[in-house]
Amino acid sequence: PKPDLRWKRVLLKVSGEALMGDQGFGIDTRTLDRIADEVAQAVAIGARIGLVVGGGNFVRGARIAAGGVNRVAGDHMGMLATVMNCLALHDALTRRGVDARVVSALTVPAVCDTFTQRGAQEHMDAGRVVLFAGGTGNPFFTTDSGAALRAAEMGCDALLKGTNVDGVYSADPKRDPNAVRYERLTHQEVLARDLAVMDAAAIALARDNAIPVIVFSIQQPGAFIEVLCGRGRATIVDG
Ligand code: UDP
Numbered sequence: 536p537k538p539d540l541r542w543k544r545v546l547l548k549v550s551g552e553a554l555m556g557d558q559g560f561g562i563d564t565r566t567l568d569r570i571a572d573e574v575a576q577a578v579a580i581g582a583r584i585g586l587v588v589g590g591g592n593f594v595r596g597a598r599i600a601a602g603g604v605n606r607v608a609g610d611h612m613g614m615l616a617t618v619m620n621c622l623a624l625h626d627a628l629t630r631r632g633v634d635a636r637v638v639s640a641l642t643v644p645a646v647c648d649t650f651t652q653r654g655a656q657e658h659m660d661a662g663r664v665v666l667f668a669g670g671t672g673n674p675f676f677t678t679d680s681g682a683a684l685r686a687a688e689m690g691c692d693a694l695l696k697g698t699n700v701d702g703v704y705s706a707d708p709k710r711d712p713n714a715v716r717y718e719r720l721t722h723q724e725v726l727a728r729d730l731a732v733m734d735a736a737a738i739a740l741a742r743d744n745a746i747p748v749i750v751f752s753i754q755q756p757g758a759f760i761e762v763l764c765g766r767g768r769a770t771i772v773d774g
Contacts, residue, residue: 537580541765542693542749544583544659546686547574548679549697551592551620553753561592562623566754570697571627573759578633578664582763585655585665585689587682588624590616596674610674614641617678621668622646628664635664640672640681652688659689679733683740683748694746695762696733697753702770703732717770722748725772732772747773 549570556563577584593616599609621637625647628635636658637647647668648654658665670681679696686694703725706714717730722742725732732738732750741748751762751769761767 538760538764540580540582540763542695542763543581544689544691545693545695545763546585546587546682546689546691547695547697547759548587548682549589549624549753550678550699551589551616553697553699554588554620554623555592562620567623567627569756570753570759571624571631571633573757574628574664575631575633576760577763578662580760580763583659583662585659585667585685585691586621586624587667587670587678587685588617588620589678590614590620590670592616593619607674610676611641614669614672615643617670618643618647618668621666625666633664634662635666637666637668639668641669643669655685656689665689677734677737679737680740683733683737683744683746686746687740687744691746694741694748695759696748696750697759698750699752699754700750701752701755701758701768702750703730703772705730707731720770720772721774722772732770738772741772747771 554562556566590613594612596610596613600606625637638650639647640650642649655665667685670678702716704714708714725738749769751758
């Protein structure tokens, strides 16, 4: 029997870092394959999935700018990194027989389609997995903001943020032994306490469009499906 989905139409944000696995850079194919397996499993139980993939495993604009490169150029490089990650994930999904499309806000017509809201909505309605590359398509933004934007545009029930930690903590759990993990928070609490969930622009957009944000560890095998079914270890940001 298929498990009951708590969230049927979701935007899954996968950070570039999550694709690195234990490596310091780039894509770990074992991690890529496992994430693709879980997305395929989610599709098989009836979930409609949009994916926004980060690029931090290759390039972050702010980091590049700190090294002396123009910030806008650095951000363009970062957006191109998200295209690379989407192509890799698309390939892994296609190998599993999942019907998926890469659509990019930063146009790279030789390798993928260009994002349009209408086209992407049609893909999602037809049950295809849509990989949103290029973040928002603009410098000075992040893929978290891109994820909140696409979640709103695609009419998603929830924005699932898959990271390397299993929720939102009061402090960095790797550094502070007294850090506590939250089960539930409101968007407003995240903003007021400046909690490290997503950047403020992304949280504000989710809040204004009443989209719950669920933070969970994509490194934990099976966690994505658990979260889709309304279970599992996660922090829910809502209301
Ligand atoms: N980026 C951008 N505009 C966007 C999304 C991303 O300029 O709308 C650039 C930015 O330089 C960012 C990089 O792409 O540092 C990679 O994205 P992000 O840092 O969000 O990736 P993640 O941390 O999720 O791996």
